[in-house]
Amino acid sequence: MRMRLTFMLCATVLLMLGCDEAFSPKGPFEQKVAVFGILSNGTDTQYVRVIKTYDPSGYNPYEITQDQVIQGATVSVSQGGTIVRYRQTTVPRANTNRFSDNILAYVAYPYKIRTGKLHMLTVETPSDGMVSASIVVPDTGYLKLLDPMMLSLSRVANGTADDLGVQAFVSPLTYGVMIRFFIDYDTLQNSTWVRVRSEVPKFVIVQDDSTQFFVYPKLLKRTSTPGLPGTLQVEGSQFSIAGYKAKLNQLRAQYGNGVWFRRVLFVLTQVDRNLYVYYNIANGYQDAISIRTDMPDWTNINGGLGVFGAMVTDSVYYDIPD
DSSP, rough: OOHHHHHHHHHHHHHHTTOOOOSOOOOOOOOEEEEEEEEEEESSOOOEEEEEEEOOOOSOOGGOOOOOBOSSSSEEETTEEEEOEEEEEOOOSSSSSOOOOOEEEEEEEOOOOOOSEEEEEEEEETTEEEEEEEEEOOOOOOOESOOGGGOOHHHHHHHHOOOOOEEEEEEEEEEEEEEEEEEEEEEEETTTTEEEEEESEEEEOTTOOOOOEEEEOOOOOOEEEOOOTTOOEEEEEOOOHHHHHHHHHHHHHHHSSSSSEEEEEEEEEEEEEHHHHHHHHHHTTTTTSSSOOOOOOOOOBBBBBEEEEEEEEEEEEEEEEO
């Protein structure tokens, strides 16, 4: 016992003597290539961004106001025996609060990806070597509205319509799923009918003062059961009839008699594991409650940082009954 107490005392003294250095939240910096690319079947134009990491002098990364882009990189995506090479381009920047110049990116056009297939990304930079990544794009999905008559304007008005149930079948390769609901309508603008699209909320929250808050779908982890051959059936998704009615009333209040409801659109979005994990890490602590300021490092870029993922969308239209 005496020897144990002596050892603990010595250890405590050594620990106290070793605390002379001031604490710093910054670890050693290692510059790496960061790659961001999302393959989508919803477009024939695919983009990849290639930048380099940076070390701000202080602790605020937003003090860097010059985009750390890498020019002259060789970017390509291969699928089977086909290799698609990207070219350097610039894209207008929507938000110029931090970076004032246009976005430098690498683009492949026309390029339609193949669902259900392995795609391999290779990026070779002039001074930082080569990085790579590989993904399997989810297969196409299928969705349907269980009872299209619930869309009827007259049934919504007289209160005989029920919530809208949507059934979806997704690829076993899918990790994240989102189902969105849109309404297409014509509006009279300068004596011309113009087709417009607006998203319908999943449900609506009404406060005591009758203020309405629309709540829209989010990307969620797939939970499913066996479905059609080669697919999985996603557990039922419901859109409240109150949310649908609130959106119709909002548009009527906005346009008066100058609106003509035409059809609705349901969109199924599937994402692969890489995009799902990255999305959740990037958005996991962006709320009003959490005080956590760090984020775990996660990447599927071999030799670098960033994410290479896939997003597959499928849709179905329904006419709106009177």
